[in-house]
Amino acid sequence: MAKKNHIPDEGLSAGDHFPHRGNDYHVPVLLKECINALSIQREGVYVDCTFGGGGHSSEILRNLGPTGKLFAFDQDADAQRNLPDDDRVVFVPHNFRHLQRFLRLHRQDAVHGVLADLGVSSFQFDEPQRGFSIRFDSELDMRMDQRGTLKASDVLASYTEQKLHKIFEQYGEVTNSKTLARTIVELRGKVPLNTIGQFKAALQPVVKGNPNKYLAQVFQALRIEVNDELGSLKDLLQQLPLVLRPGGRAVIITFHSLEDRLVKNYFRDGIFEPEEDDNPFENKKKHSMWKVITKKPILPSDAEMKRNPRARSAKLRVAERI
Incomplete structure (x- = not known):
């Protein structure tokens, strides 16, 4: 296990x-x-x-x-x-x-x-515009180094379903990582996923268990990927x-x-x-x-x-x- x-x-x-x-x-x-x-x-x-x-x-x-x-x-x-x-x-x-x-x-x-x-x-999590925290509605950024070019919103918009599945499974140990990845790929051409609020709303149907814990796992996975x-x-x-x-x-x-x-x-x-x-x-x-x-x-x-x-x-x- x-x-x-x-x-x-x-x-x-x-x-x-x-x-x-x-x-x-x-x-x-x-x-x-x-x-x-x-x-x-x-x-x-x-x-x-x-x-x-x-x-x-x-x-x-x-x-x-x-x-x-x-x-x-x-x-x-x-x-x-x-x-x-x-x-x-x-x-x-x-x-x-x-x-x-x-x-x-x-x-x-x-x-x-x-x-x-x-x-x-x-301090980073308490700055709304940095996009790390589920408490705020701002751009899905998550870059620790603002000179970097890859944002969390870019990951959601461009990664394949297989790559998203791997990130959520390995970096966040999200229980339904495969379903989550498929949902993101299906939705990203239909609804915007650029802000925390938009992303949370899109995820509502697939959230498992405690919503805060689930989102924390998802956000951790994205943050680890964005910042390598x-x-x-x-x-x-x-x-x-x-x-x-x-x-x-x-x-x-x-x-x-x-x-x-x-x-x-x-x-x-x-x-x-x-x-x-x-x-x-x-x-x-x-x-x-x-x-x-x-x-x-x-x-x-x-x-x-x-x-x-x-x-x-x-x-x-x-x-x-x-």
């Missing part, structure tokens, strides 16, 4: 950000656990792959000395408004899949630690051994099983999926460049989940570069 994804409220897969600037904009998930896992050296060089509201970055900076350095990546232009006035920070306004390229551009060959919080910010989230994560993971010093730490927070499985497998075996021709009776040792620090993922405490309910799906995995 396939493992079920954790589908948080309204399609959120994170929930560590809040829709107001200042102290309430960013409540970082598993903050203490992340900082402990990074094992920060005062004069070290670190990367926050998902700067967002800057909560994790701020704590890293507090643990760095005057000659330490932090590279902060974020593809969302809005995140740059949260940057601290600190000469130790280098902001890179791009997706973390370009990690190695931009470190080289800044003449940084190796770093002491990399942190990636893969959750989507609540799993492809970006694979690119990041493959670059980590190339940018981390021996003994450097990779600290990654995931929010659904698709992400977590990739991270777990890569840290453990150096591959993303078990090889199909693996012989269970053959003792073939896989090669990995990692020492796994967390045999099981670190989860938020009950107190943290009570304080920040959207953190409940978070899983933290840590590995050390051999």
